[in-house]
Amino acid sequence: MLSGRRHRERAPLRIRLRRNRGRRLRRLFYAFLTLLATLCAAAVVAYHLTSIPKPHPETVTQSTVFLDADGAYLGRRGPVDRQDIPLSAVPRHVQEAVIAAENRSFRTDSGISPKAITRAALATLTGGDPQGGSTITQQYVKNALLSPEHSLARKAREALIAIKLDRTRTKDEILEGYLDTVYFGRGAAGIQSAARNYFGVDAKSLTVAQGAALASILNIPSYYEKAGSDPKVTAKLENRWEWVLDAMAASGSITAKQRAAARFPAFRFYPPGETEGQRQYLIDVAAKEAADRLGITEDRLASGGYSVTTTFDLALQDSATQLVQRHPGGRKGVRVHTAVVGMVPGDGAVRVLYGGSDYARQSFNDAVSGAVEAGTALDPFSEVEHAGEPLGKLLKMPAPTPLDLASAYATVAADGRYTSPYTVARITREGRTVYRAGPDVRQVLDEKEALVAGARSGAGPTPVAVAVDADADADADADAAAGSTEAKGFAIAGAGGGITRRTVWTTGYDGRLALTVALFADRAGSKKGTTVPAQLPNEPSPTEFAQSVAAGIWDAATSKGGSKGASESDAAN
Numbered sequence: 059m060l061s062g063r064r065h066r067e068r069a070p071l072r073i074r075l076r077r078n079r080g081r082r083l084r085r086l087f088y089a090f091l092t093l094l095a096t097l098c099a100a101a102v103v104a105y106h107l108t109s110i111p112k113p114h115p116e117t118v119t120q121s122t123v124f125l126d127a128d129g130a131y132l133g134r135r136g137p138v139d140r141q142d143i144p145l146s147a148v149p150r151h152v153q154e155a156v157i158a159a160e161n162r163s164f165r166t167d168s169g170i171s172p173k174a175i176t177r178a179a180l181a182t183l184t185g186g187d188p189q190g191g192s193t194i195t196q197q198y199v200k201n202a203l204l205s206p207e208h209s210l211a212r213k214a215r216e217a218l219i220a221i222k223l224d225r226t227r228t229k230d231e232i233l234e235g236y237l238d239t240v241y242f243g244r245g246a247a248g249i250q251s252a253a254r255n256y257f258g259v260d261a262k263s264l265t266v267a268q269g270a271a272l273a274s275i276l277n278i279p280s281y282y283e284k285a286g287s288d289p290k291v292t293a294k295l296e297n298r299w300e301w302v303l304d305a306m307a308a309s310g311s312i313t314a315k316q317r318a319a320a321r322f323p324a325f326r327f328y329p330p331g332e333t334e335g336q337r338q339y340l341i342d343v344a345a346k347e348a349a350d351r352l353g354i355t356e357d358r359l360a361s362g363g364y365s366v367t368t369t370f371d372l373a374l375q376d377s378a379t380q381l382v383q384r385h386p387g388g389r390k391g392v393r394v395h396t397a398v399v400g401m402v403p404g405d406g407a408v409r410v411l412y413g414g415s416d417y418a419r420q421s422f423n424d425a426v427s428g429a430v431e432a433g434t435a436l437d438p439f440s441e442v443e444h445a446g447e448p449l450g451k452l453l454k455m456p457a458p459t460p461l462d463l464a465s466a467y468a469t470v471a472a473d474g475r476y477t478s479p480y481t482v483a484r485i486t487r488e489g490r491t492v493y494r495a496g497p498d499v500r501q502v503l504d505e506k507e508a509l510v511a512g513a514r515s516g517a518g519p520t521p522v523a524v525a526v527d528a529d530a531d532a533d534a535d536a537d538a539a540a541g542s543t544e545a546k547g548f549a550i551a552g553a554g555g556g557i558t559r560r561t562v563w564t565t566g567y568d569g570r571l572a573l574t575v576a577l578f579a580d581r582a583g584s585k586k587g588t589t590v591p592a593q594l595p596n597e598p599s600p601t602e603f604a605q606s607v608a609a610g611i612w613d614a615a616t617s618k619g620g621s622k623g624a625s626e627s628d629a630a631n
Contacts, residue, residue, distance in 0.1 A: 110203070110219055110226070117202040117239045120363030121251070122348075124341050126372040127409070127483065131254050133337045135345055135360035139255070140247035142363060142488070145234040147262045148249055152269035153233060154311035159273035159302045161194040162309070164233070169195040169224030170217045195220045198236040242275055243283030244328055256285075256325050266303075266312055267320045274298040286325025296322050336379050339413035339423050344368045344481045351482060351493050364492075367484040369407035374400065377614040378412045381607045385598070388579055392592045396604075397424040397576045399464035400611065403569060405497045406468075406477035408461075410573070410611065429457035430576045431591070433553030435563035438514035439466065446502030449476050460576040467565050468572035470512045474503030515549040515565065548608050550601050552577075559594045564604040571615055575608045 121136030145153070157164045161171075171193050192200065199219045223232060242252035249272065253261040256275075257268050264272070274295055275282040284291045299322060307317040348366045349359045382396045400410035413423035422428070432455065439445070439453050449469055452462050461479055469476045478498040485493040503511070547566070554560040562577040577600050580589040594600040 110223060113202045113239070119361050122360050122362055122364040122366060124344055124366045124368055126368055126370045129367070130372050131258060132368065132370070132372070133341050135341065137361060138247055139245045139251045140238070141250045142238045142248070143250045143261055145230050145237070148237060149262065149264055149269065151266045151312060152249065152261065152264050152272070154306055154309070155269040155273035155302055156237065156276065157194070158305040158309065158311065160197070160276055162305065164194045165229055167193055169193060169220040171196070193220065194236050195224055195232050198232060198239065199223065201241070202235060202239045240276060241279050242272060243279035257323065258326055265323070266316055267323045270302045270306065270320070271295065271299050271323055274302050284328055287328050336375055336412060336417070338417040338421070340368065340370050340375070340411055342421070342423060343411065343426055347480065347482045348485055352485065363487060365486045366482055369409060369481050369483050370411065371409045374410045374611060374615055375412070378410050378607070378611050381610040382412055383415065385603060388592070388595050391581045392579050392595065393581065394577065394579045394594065395424050395428070396607065397428055397430070397460040398574070398607065398611065399425050399460045400571055400573045400615070401464055401468050401479055403468040403471035403567060403572050404475055404477055404499065406479045407483065408479050408481045409571065411481070425460045428459055430460060430578050431457050431553040431561045433561055433563070434551040435463060435565070436466070437551065438511045438549070441510055441514070442503060442507050446476070446500060449502040460574050463563065463565070463576070464572055464574040467515070467567050467574065469502060470508045470515070471567040471569060471572050473505045474501055474508035476500050476502040516547060548605055550605060554593070557593070557596060559600055560591060562594065562600045562604045564608045566608055566612060571612070573608055573612060575604045577604045
């Protein structure tokens with residue numbers, strides 16, 4: 059009997075485990091449900107406690123861009139190359155290209171990719187390379203709202219914010235924020251800056267091929283930014299570009315005809331030149347004027363996200379640059395300077411402003427700030443007795459700036475009406491015009507005085523390429539008064555003569571354009587960092603060179619119809 063009880067008390071372990079298996083499974087199941095409920099409750103609490111943070115300051119800072127009179131891109135100022143634009147300004151095919159490249163389920167997902175989150179978490183735990191593959195929503199959260207650190211806590215917060223963002227904002231709002239902040243390489247943050255840096259156009263003008271190329275760059279922007287200048291990079295990007303276009307065609311974002319017609323686009327060269335040609339001279343002047351008009355500092359202007367439409371004509375500016383840089387330069391330490399100013403008589407809009415040969419070596423603008431010895435350049439105004447201000451003060455200057463002299467002859471071209479020169483036509487911000495220029499016109503000469511001054515100069519109307527010395531034209535008053543219709547030329551004047559020529563001025567005008575070219579030279583002074591005036595070299599002839607530059611610019615202006623008169627300028631404004 060005792061042995062029987064012992065036998066029942068000492069049942070084999072296998073039997074005991076079998077008897078308790080159901081109870082253990084139930085306990086494990088309950089524990090799992092409890093854990094799951096706890097995790098779900100924690101997730102719900104975390105979701106409700108999570109707030110959508112404000113964007114980082116650097117993601118809301120925008121640059122200010124400068125455009126020429128026809129809207130061509132001049133350049134920018136600001137700490138970040140970025141400008142916000144509404145999604146409506148981004149072509150639909152560009153939006154779909156980005157979705158095809160980065161997150162094809164964007165329109166339907168909940169803002170997160172569980173697979174990508176799991177992959178990133180495993181990489182973080184195992185010390186592997188950081189993993190991508192996040193949704194567009196997650197990328198926007200990571201780039202604009204959170205710090206770039208790699209940790210499980212940050213990844214979890216990223217997912218919660220992405221879900222909340224997806225539930226509280228529309229897909230279009232998220233896509234707009236993403237396209238305005240994502241980095242494309244070449245220093246460009248956002249689709250607008252990327253379009254300008256890679257293709258020289260606004261985002262609204264991107265073609266299907268260009269949009270697909272920018273979308274392809276997002277994968278590795280720091281690598282693909284050399285597309286167009288590095289053959290290996292270009293070939294790799296083209297393969298990805300084909301893949302994006304194929305996905306767009308498969309989803310119906312573009313038609314089969316559009317896919318077949320797409321050709322890999324040409325990129326602007328990268329890296330760009332340090333001086334950006336003559337553009338920095340133009341931007342310097344326009345930035346100062348724009349800041350003055352708005353009553354803010356230039357630093358605030360640069361980071362304010364403005365679009366400044368200038369009065370400059372880039373085509374004429376490029377023509378002037380090519381013509382001026384044909385000069386071989388001085389010898390034995392003599393540096394030859396050429397300044398060019400072209401403005402609209404009766405309006406004041408400055409079309410051409412050549413201020414120096416190399417902004418990197420000389421940021422000082424000869425056309426605006428350089429005082430050039432007048433010599434005989436102001437002699438045609440010697441018979442003027444009562445010139446109104448500011449022309450009266452200008453005529454007393456022994457060394458006016460080229461801009462001043464161009465203003466004086468523009469007054470003659472406008473029948474005695476002086477107009478203050480300006481370089482900023484319009485300033486906009488977020489699509490709203492905050493400043494629009496209006497000509498500042500004053501009658502400073504009567505029409506007879508203007509006519510006599512013009513006749514004495516030998517310049518205009520309708521200049522032709524002939525050399526006329528101002529001193530030799532003093533007897534032209536009678537012909538002018540009699541209404542002579544003889545074609546006039548560019549007036550040649552200056553200081554010194556023959557081998558002692560120190561400055562040369564060339565001026566011509568008609569009702570569309572007043573053009574002044576100034577030629578002078580300097581050499582290093584006795585004290586470090588100083589310069590002193592020098593004689594102009596005789597080869598090539600300074601008068602002939604100045605005149606050839608003026609004639610070339612004039613031909614370019616009249617052949618393209620690029621010199622807008624006052625009425626055209628007003629209409630453009």
